Amino acid sequence: EIVLTQSPGTLSLSPGERATLSCRASQSVSSSYLAWYHQKPGQAPRLLIHGASSRATGIPDRFSGSGSGTDFTLTISRLEPEDFAVYYCQHYDNSLWTFGQGTKVEIK
């Protein structure tokens, strides 16, 4: 079973700054099956990126995903106030879905 490890656990940044979040898989995975979500307090997760780099419907272009093999990255080019949240990566493999433990992006 693939394990996804996200880093850092917490990222303290100011609005307007660039955020770089990492998701590392325990073994090489298909980038087609790697997704990113964010979750604000009291809300359900929202899909941001699927297929490692494709933005979901309605997601602004300040969000971008990249990576392959075992290392994937979510980049937020300029943080907006509404971007402070917890971010999760997720992978699908062999009929199983796995989530990372999350990265919290907080206001510095």
Place this chain on the structure above:
Amino acid sequence: QITLKESGPTLVKPTQTLTLTCTFSGFSLSTSGVGVGWIRQPPGKALEWLALIYWDDDKRYSPSLKSRLTITKDTSKNQVVLTMTNMDPVDTATYYCAHRPYTMTAFDYWGQGTLVTVSS
């Protein structure tokens, strides 16, 4: 517009069986490739995938919980039901259902979630 909503008890006792219903609209679970999944999140913790049912009634379960879970669908009612047996306080969590489109393996629409507390 796709919407999903979870319903069920907010409080269950240890050893009881939990039954949750996901009622959805805006898509059909008879469309090829479509699935509905269940994901849970203990308070302050990460997301955990539980189960998923496909349009063709194929079912997938988390290996760690497989013996306790059953997922079914009623296409005519636009509902998916999850049952979890032998509930324990560690199962206290918000339970979400979510839509898995045929175009991707991610979940693109989620319900608002329902908090289930396990306590005597």
